[in-house]
Amino acid sequence: MITYLCDVVGVSRSGYYNYFSPESQERRKQKDKCDEEVKEIVLKAFHYKRRKKGARQIKMTLVGQFNVVYNLKRIRRIMKKYKIVCPIRKANPYKRMMKATHEHSVVPNLLSREFNQGIPGKVLMTDITYLTYGKNLRAYLSTIKDGSTGEVLAHHVSDRITLDIATDTLQKLKKNRKFKKAKDALIHSDQGVHYTHPDFQRMVKKLGLLQSMSRRGNCWDNAPQESFFGHLKDETYIKECATLEEVKMEIKQYIIYYNHYRYQWNLNKMTPAQYRDHLQQAA
Numbered sequence: 001m002i003t004y005l006c007d008v009v010g011v012s013r014s015g016y017y018n019y020f021s022p023e024s025q026e027r028r029k030q031k032d033k034c035d036e037e038v039k040e041i042v043l044k045a046f047h048y049k050r051r052k053k054g055a056r057q058i059k060m061t062l063v064g065q066f067n068v069v070y071n072l073k074r075i076r077r078i079m080k081k082y083k084i085v086c087p088i089r090k091a092n093p094y095k096r097m098m099k100a101t102h103e104h105s106v107v108p109n110l111l112s113r114e115f116n117q118g119i120p121g122k123v124l125m126t127d128i129t130y131l132t133y134g135k136n137l138r139a140y141l142s143t144i145k146d147g148s149t150g151e152v153l154a155h156h157v158s159d160r161i162t163l164d165i166a167t168d169t170l171q172k173l174k175k176n177r178k179f180k181k182a183k184d185a186l187i188h189s190d191q192g193v194h195y196t197h198p199d200f201q202r203m204v205k206k207l208g209l210l211q212s213m214s215r216r217g218n219c220w221d222n223a224p225q226e227s228f229f230g231h232l233k234d235e236t237y238i239k240e241c242a243t244l245e246e247v248k249m250e251i252k253q254y255i256i257y258y259n260h261y262r263y264q265w266n267l268n269k270m271t272p273a274q275y276r277d278h279l280q281q282a283a
Helices: 002-009 013-019 022-046 055-066 072-081 164-175 198-206 219-235 244-260 272-282
Strands: 123-133 137-146 152-158 186-189 210-213
Touching: 022 055, 022 072, 055 072, 123 164, 123 219, 123 244, 137 164, 137 219, 137 244, 152 164, 152 244, 164 198, 198 210, 219 244, 244 272
Parallel strands: 123 186, 186 210
Antiparallel strands: 123 137, 137 152
């Protein structure tokens, strides 16, 4: 019977007996014990700062915060074995709620997807997304992000999507003491009504910034901003917030985490703040 079953599943008799030998069982027992220890360490990184992470984020967090080095293959195996599931990026269903009037004007795409120019304060990207919280309530988040460092330089949360959500974000950028505008700096956005509005465009000029816009309907022209919103929605606890103030606090805490503790593979495995300092020192 054993010979027949081994033939059916394609294993040798010696392999069958070896699998159930005391030595093999002891090796598997020791391997499971080792995996349990690794799992606990991986979970520390997975839950670090209360933000769930994928395998690459776990690897960088282990190195940066716990001085532990595991390769990606091992981390992914442990995650699969113990069903440690990272958040899955969801499509952004945000749609423009208003149309530009004849007073609004679209400007050319000066950026042409050259997001990372290796100079902090050279390329700024801005956009607005919506956030659902509480009992189907809605808030809106506007951010300005540095294209070279990935650092979020300014943000504003509101329960309205009026023009001031964009202009207030610009004001906060102006007040950010860590922001140092580079020569020929520009701010890039989509062609949303907030950014084609003459008041917004006047404020951009007062800040000494050039203005650039994506081509209509082309989300890839502002991809880093879209990516940031995707990570934020995956890694925050917005839906658990009951009030707008709780949403604002969660966003504030997440941006601090994102800028100072969230390591990024494409930034030499540094955080945005670390990478900004790195670029400034290299200049």
